[in-house]
Amino acid sequence: MPKFATHDYLGRPKAFYRVEEVALTAPPTPAKKASHHILIIDRSGSMWGELDAVKGMVEKVLTLEEYKDSEMLVSVLSYSSAGDWTAHVERAKVEDVMAPGSKHVEAIRKIRVTGLTCISQGLRAAKDLSRAGEATCVTLHSDGYANDKSPGAEKREIDALVEEFKKLPDVFVNTIAYNHWSDFKLLSYIANACGGTCFQTPTAKELFNTLHQTADLLAGQVMPTVDVAADGADYTAFVSVAARKVLGAQGTLSVRGVKAEHDRVAYRYHRLEQAAYDALNETVCGDGDASVRPVLAFAAAKIAEGRLNEAKYALVSARDLTLLEEHARALTNPQVAAMAGAVGTVLFDGIPATHVQAKTFGLPNANQASVMRVLGILGKYARDLEVDVAALRKDYKRRGVRRIPGTRNPDGTVTPPTHKTVPRSEGWAKVRSFDLNRNTATVNMLVARPVDLVDTATGNTVPEVAGITLNLESFNNYTVVGDGELNLARIPIRITNKRLLRDLQDVGALPAGDLDVKATYEVVLEGRPLVAYDATFDAKVFAGVFDRVARLKALSSILSASLKEKSDAYTDDQITALKAHYLSASMFFSPPTTTEYADLQAALAEGSVDTRISYKVDFGTPKMLTVGDLYSANAFLERHFTLNRNGADEKKPKFEMRWDAGVTYGYKALSARTKLNACDDLQKPIFEDFLGMKATNAVRDILKLAGASDESVTAFYDAAAGKVSTDRAVEVFTDTRRQLESAIEAEYDAVSPVVFFVGATGLLPDEFGGPKAMSADDAKAAYPDLSIGKSESDGTFYDVGGVILSVYPKAEYYSTRGPVSDVE
Structure with a gap:
């Protein structure tokens, strides 16, 4: 052996x-059994442009099946959104299906694209059409992901169907992954579990060859x-x-x-x-x-x-x-x-x-510098390099829905914005940073280019607004790594720092040579491991992070809500004037944008928009799943407190009202239907302290956590209590919010590499001890106080030393056509 x-x-x-x-x-x-071929065709919106070719191949295969075995039974089903599967041919002899003037062929030819992708309904219908004693092949065709009604619900239903198919000895299931973006992992799992084979067929011709093999098998002796x-x-x-x-x-x-x-x-x-x-x-x-x-x-x-x-x-x-x-x-x-x-x-x-x-x-490349290490070097010297945006966009793969400038009207037309920006030069752009996403295996490169503000109607440049000279930049994020997949094979750059050049040469990302500030260097990322294969992580890396981030975010949210329409640099009139030109106090240009389609369902049906599945990785506690569970500042204010202006209680209290004269706060009487939770326990002491309702020292503790000095803490409490002028309070709040955001960023910097590793590999690090994976129901049973929302209910959950890691699928829309633009 x-x-x-x-x-x-x-x-x-x-x-x-x-x-x-x-x-x-x-x-x-035994003697040859009757045979039955059940074809299940994907007719979801992403099959736009391909479905006619697929139907043609099905007809050709049925012609061959008639030649090989005219008595073979054939069923043809199609599916898209949940509940809309259709039987076009049902347990008919192939000779009848292919007879001149056949209604069956006409029914196949009339199949049209519609909706999303619900695979399970097709499998269920096929199982119901199978009969004991018949050699039956179910051929499941799909070009996308099972996403309706949700990825998790589909997976659970398919798992149950697989177990049912296993009990049918005369039935096997082949699956066809039609194009490179289909859910091969799911289709391969179905085929393996049900005694079949998963075929990758990116073209109609290869689809024909695959179906031909099945026809040949069923025509013989199984x-x-x-x-x-x-x-x-x-x-x-x-x-x-x-x-x-x-x-x-x-x-x-x-x-x-x-x-x-x-x-x-x-x-x-x-x-x-x-x-x-x-x-x-x-x-x-x-x-x-x-x-x-x-x-x-x-x-x-x-x-x-x-x-x-x-x-x-x-x-x-x-x-x-x-x-x-x-x-x-x-x-x-x-x-x-x-x-x-x-x-x-x-x-x-x-x-x-x-x-x-x-x-x-x-x-051989195991000891090469990983993509993450190369990007780390580029990020360290981001201010010393430029990227060729035009060259970058040629091979760039869009990750989201394409947007266009303007506001969509009820009649579907789009009103363009009154102002736009125009780059002062084409081609090269400054790199600002390389940023890890906080809950996906994604790295974005932020680039900036000088732009002029232009009046859309006249075409004239606007040099200043309300006395403020405009030196604007446009900012765009380009995804280098998206959901664990390399999205940019190479990055064309110019370098102005010889240390950056040397560091890239040291890890083999660039060839040896002296710095040429006018040269274009290509940093090749393809062929490298995404992460270091010997990467290790401290099992206690998440310890205490959630509590610190949640408290920092709660106070930062209060300050953001309080500072709406306020600036520490400009007057209210200047802010109003900037807003009329789509400019923020920080000089970010944010015009209204809309999707290029008026109807999402129509766009999905005709194929200009499709969906992909990304996997989110988050962390929390046995009582609170993610920091996203926290209430917004204004929502929590309305939930627990009253705001009185000049003797009248506001129905919708907001923190921006604090600057008005005669504002006082009180406690709100909670109704019997109000169910308090872990978010209330965490946020209420912070709000009470900030509003001066109760001295809890919660705000002081958060400020010290963010590194504030004793003098800064005193100044903050004075500002919150209204003991200083509005301008001074705005300055204090603005400075404090920046400090809080820096502290939050530092916390995420420590754990984002682990999130990236989990999202990129689908594995927990070995150092975490291999905790048991739990479904949402398992997690709720283990932790009765844990609230799991609808979007996370399809996830998988792990207890890592008292920290709850959640990994859950999310359907993301993306445009399939059109060039990448600055608006996106």
Whole structure:
């Protein structure tokens, strides 16, 4: 029996296995069964422009099926939004479907794009159409993500359906990931669990080839289901080269959808301790004449299960350097689909002569500087570099919905803003910073360019407003890494600091040479690990962070609400004049913008807007899930307090009213329906102290947490109590808010790398001890005081030393067409 050990990217062994090869004898084959092919077609809005080609391929395949087996039953279903699946052909003989003047063909031709993507309804309908004793293949086609009614609800329903399909021995499910943005992980999981194969088919032609294979299989003699018992093994995989099928499971593995004449072999994997592995006198898979196929089968099956780390560590052990280098960073669905296809090709067809075979374990680039390290250097010297925006935009992938200047009117027309900005020069822009997103695996590059304010009607430049000379800049964020995927392969820059050049050269990001301030340098990010493979994190990194951030944010929110329409530099009249030109007191130009579509549902239906799934990572406590649960300052003021102006209580009290004469505060009588929570417990003492209702010292503690001196604390309390002029109070509040925001930023700086790691890899760091994943229901049961909102209810939750980490999917809209502009 051969053996192998999986290895991480640095070549360190991770797990040890003894492999048992099992030859599978075909069971007695009964007389040919009736066959049934159920095709489920995705007709969601993202299929705009592709659906006609898909329908044409379906017709061609049905023609072939009629030729091979005219008695074969055919069903054709389509789906989009929840509840709108349609049966166009239902359990009809293929010869009847393809008869001249057939109503069935006409029904297929009339399929049109509509709505979102609810895969589960199609699977449910297909299951209901299957019958015992019929060799049935369900072919599920999808080009996107299951997102209706929500990603979590869809996943739960699909999980339940998979278990139901497993109980149907005559049915197997093939899935087709149509284009590079489909949810390959989900489709691969469905196929593996239901005895089928997931095919990546980015074009209609490849779709035809895939459907043709299925038709050929059903027209022949399908072997009865064979169960491969685990017999004490930790994992079992099945491989058939002729069927181009690989399956994997813990426990008994059911093999279906294979012809009797197909080759077939199973592998049982017995996990060992290292000492037992070292003592085992067997050949290592891939050494000498020992086949590497058991390792590749293990990798392929783990990909199908979605266990990417185990799959990649097996690829390291296969020592196919070409395969490994191309797919080591696979995290997103397009990347995972490509990795699965490449591993399958090597598994079924053998290792190509062009592939480089390594003699040692590990990834050659494992010790390269990671993308995060390179961006860290660029961020350190951000003020000393410029970026070529025009070159950057050529290959830039939009992450959000395209916006246009103006205000949309009820009739759908757009009124343009009265003013706009025009860059003073094209091409190059100053880089301000590289910023980690606080709850996704995303890094943004902020760039700035000098602009002029221009009157839209006259085209004249506006040099000053209310006596204020305008030296404006436009600011744009470009996503370098988005949701764990590299969004910019390279960044074209000019450098003015020789230390920046040297630091980039030291990590291999630029070739050796002297600084040329006029040259364009290309910092290549592709080919690098996204994060350091040997990164480690302190398990206590989150300790106390939530409490500090929540209190800092609560006070900062009060100050932001109080300072609305106020400035420490300009008068109220100047602020009004700036606002009329869409300028803030900080000289940010913020004109009204709107989406380029008038109707989101219509845009989704015709394909100009689509959705992608991002994964949010947040942290909280057993009583409060995220700092986003905090009430806004004005909402909390209205919830607990009254504001009286000149003898009359305000129905909608706001902090900006504090500057008016005759303002007093009181406690609000809470109704019996008001349910107090952890946010009330945290925020109320802060508000009481700020408003002078009760001396809790909560504000003092927060100010000291932010690094304020005793003199600054005294000045703040005087300002809050109205003991100084309005102008002086505005100055104090403005300075304090900046200090609070800096403290908040420092707290996030400490934990954002962990959030990025989790979001980029889908794993918790090993140092966290492998806590059990909980569903929303599990978390609520464990922590009765924890409030989980609708948007987080589809998430997964972990208890890391008393800190609750939540990872949850969120559907994001993005535009599929049009150039990237400064407005977005």
